[in-house]
Amino acid sequence: MKRHARSRIAIVGIDGFSPSTLQHFLGDGVMPALASLAARGVRVPLVSTLPATTPVAWAAMSTGCYPAKNGIEGFLLHRPGRRLDDRISGVYADLMTAEPIWQTACLNGLSSYVVKFPLSYPSAATLRVDGAAGWGGLTCLHEAAASGVSRWPDGENALISAVEQWAGQPPAGLSPVWLGCLSLSSTWGHAPIRFALALSTSEDGPAVSIANDPDWGSLLTTLLRGEWSDPVEIPAADRRGKVRRCALRFKALALETDPVSVQLFNTPVHELSGHSLPDSLWQKHRRAAGPIEEQTDPSLLFSGAIDVATHVDRCQLNTDWLCRISQSVLRDEPWDLFMVHTHIVDWAHHVLHGAIDSRHPRFEPDRADQADALLRHFYAMTDRLVASVIDAAGDDANIIVMGDHGQDLHHTTVRFNHWLAGTGYLAFRDDDPTAIDWTRTLACTLGNSVYLNLAGREPTGIVDPGRAAVLIDELCAGLLGISDPRNGERVVHVAAPREHFAYLGAHGRGMGDIVFCLRSGYQARNDPGPMFEITTPWAEFTSGHDHFWPLDPRLQSLMFAAGPAFAADGRPSRPRPIVDVAPTILAVLGIAPPPDIDGVTIESVLADPPPVPAAPSQPLEV
Template sequence: YSRALPHWPAETGCNWATIATGATPARHGCKYSVHLPGWPLDKVVPGFSSELCRAEQIWQVVDRLGGLSIIIDYPQSYPINAKRVVHVGEDGYPGPNSRLCIANAHAYVTRDPPPELPEYLRRYLTKVEVRRAEGWANLPEGERLEAELPVETRGGAVTFYALLEREGGAYRRVSLFAERDYSKKLGEAQAGSWSNWVRWRFRLGGEIVWAYFRYKVIELSEDGRSLHIYMSQVYPEEGWTHPPELAKELVNRFGPYLHRPTEQALVVSGASDIETFIEEQEYQAEWYSKVASHLLRKYDWSLFIMKWHGPDFFEHFSLHMIDPSHPLFDPEREAEGWELYARFYGICDRLVSSVLSAVGDDVVVAVVADHGHVANVVHHVGNEVLEEAGLLARRPDGSVDWSRTKAVFLAEGVWVNLKGRDPHGVVEPGEEYERVRDEVIALLLSLRDPETGRPVFSMVCRREEAKALGVGGDRDPDVVFCYSTWAQPKARAKRPLKHPLWGVVTGTHGAYLPSAKTAVGTIETVFIVRGPGVKRGYRRPRPIALSDVAPTLCYVAGIPAPRDAEGRVVRDMLEGEPDLEA
């Protein structure tokens, strides 16, 4: 076991690429959002396509040697870039609007969202009207209520109809239809429960795509007037495996593939709740467990690699439950928080256990994560501070006036609007470029939290000065920064949203020092490995770097490290090597 330091920035797109390549971000070029040289300084793309990764990946090494790799939704693994691969999922992107998603998860509610809910969270909620059901064919006797549920798909808007039905004099069941015909029921769910999986055809362009979704009746009052329906992601029946025919085999054996379960924005917005979040994450983890076990027994493989994003989603909205440095921490509910953590990480344990059972004791197995979380206590800043300092200008409509702008925040850093590199560059290379960077660095270092007076940033520097963090490539910003993690006063705590266990974003990661900590949270992550040639019971006293993972695992497996690996073999974790002294 060892703690592990992520590279900067401590986020998904960056560090899963590092784990698979042994390369630093400066070499592999991947982050959550990637800006390519020559693009306008307001353009980024998700950094999860394999086409964006500039370093050799571990499954490409295995392929070179004639081995087969089984890959499940690992970042930068799609489009497939090796010959001998069994692939399930996509490119590991955890955000909305994934490659094949037909419709994102959504909620339908009868009450107005809180007025202070930001617009980016309101998009997860649609207010619906419950009214008497009229104009239905084949409707049995008795009073029923209905609500229209519009679904925005990649092929346009589709409307489903929710029919509220009584049991014992109270409304307790919601059935789903694609048209007002009671004989054509698609799904049914009791109050507080999930429906069956609904298989339905969706038109995308000129093509019909069959897909699955389900819904949960989170709330249904006895009179039917208060309603909250959560609808899962709508995801295709096939198209997400290689070989292609594998998708239907997996669905038939293990049920529909839920590619993106409930995540933190859905909980924070109130579209979902914590119980629903855990239920969906558990479904996905159990599905992955069954699929992994099946594939590991079906194929003659050399490498198995997968990413499960559940813990990252979970800690984003829950860290305040256990971390006293967050102003929303409530000591009277701390035990409740730890119980929830034990329950959720039990899902992780079962997923790992299923893989261990499938591979046996003579295989090298590693459990690793891309980053940890710290309490979200920092006073975040953006383009407004550059504007106040005269480094960024806007037009009357609020858009950036590039002809008068010298610097801009983009992709977890600050970019200088440089002539010869950027399409609207105004800053001359050389002396003026360095002067603007000096201005930006001095400005950011001068910023103080308005309530505590503490520095907003713990580090600000030129990108070439941050090589120790793995930074320095042409896709990295001109000025790199790391937020501080000062604890905030209780007065900072605001509870604008009333959800179970508060429901606000309280855990975070990204532009922080790799060793940053709060009372409980840490940006550090873990590297756990077992198998032939690996010491048993050894706890390394100092952390490794995530770029050490691939070289170490390749060494133990007896294969070359990826071509562009910059990390090292952690020899003190191997049998016959001396322990590292604390």
């Protein structure tokens, strides 16, 4: 195998794994690739960010700076001068105010390759493969139509309608009994994307044929019940209305010929170009890996549109693609830094955690084994990505496998705006009881922050700045006194002015005037509804991380590292803040960190002292 003179490092980011669950699966043989890596290297407990969410934690990891400095303080960001309910997306790199490691590598003459990594879009790397938000279940900027399920018959608003005829002759063995048209709505409000459908009888059972036009000469694929198509390429309008080549897959969920019944699932319609830079290099690897497979969030599962098996299939397609693209890049490119991210374990916990944790009020012992087996399957899928990266990177590569935050049970939703309204701090509009009346509102909650409607800062502000300190004290005391009527337990673990959380970097301009974290089992929501509501396993999120206390070991994550640059004795490390990962990676690459970085190199895990100076700040004591 080819040896490389320079120290190289490949990173696999596994979103949202539970440290205790992962440790159990490592010992149980579920993740042999990661277990082997752990046995020959080091592991470091990592303290996540406040809040402990995907964009916030990965931004801190990749920049070495806390949220107050890197500018990413949540999925949605409040900016002074904008109305409190008018927040902006916090998932794009152009909002970061600190330098990520892939950019630092390039500025120092090294080659960095970044695949579907949070906060990498848009930014500079040797190759950046589409990080345009599809990694988090959020709408990807290069998605022409969303994934979904279409049915016939399905009432007045059906996406499928009947047509009278097709041109040409069907393939041998197909006898059409019904012809139709499928219209997928454009994500960006452009003309629908249309397909022609034909339901036929065949020797193997009902079959659905999908074509660009009602013409057998434009046939894209024919599927039996339960089958997936290969990726099919079609023209579709992008967000600016320009027609581009795109790709998607179909699955025939249900087919019947008498009476006629069709149920089709489609993956997102995703552009084949324009999202990754440079495009020529992306096209080279697309030929090896195939079109992007993304969107593994469980919303369609929760709604009942798809079953568990189809959701697992989607995650498998995504994982297989990540394996192929990682192997193609690692084997064919002169990389120094490689980063790839997977989200399926985080989603799996959100779906299954409440079905496994017996503390959930709706825990069903009879289904716990099923949920545990599925969770094992998702961790095993992720281990396949780890194995692919290790294999393709080569024996002389340094490997890091790490997470961004842990998981804890979410058995009860708490709507704190309901409490604020009941205590006179918030008012809803008379003509719309779901909308806030800012002319009568003193404070509102967004996530686990309370924002004062401060005069001179907010466009609708009515709170006199001179009264702000008293109001903050009142609200903190009130939050700490809230208890669950079901059991009398207090639901808020900590509540204080945001300045109190400066040591966690959670005191930036986008955070609320008050930051609070909840006790195990409780999560905050901003939507209308009862103040307290028990969640339902298998049908909604039953795990959480963003509103919990990041110093809780359940919310911590882990970093596993092995290779020539790392100690090989499996020595343990005390918990370190996630901002320490970036300077450690840069030390392995032989690069000095940016001067304003918050993190420090984790020297104890390195085989040799770093050849570059560490930042002057001190690691977090936990």
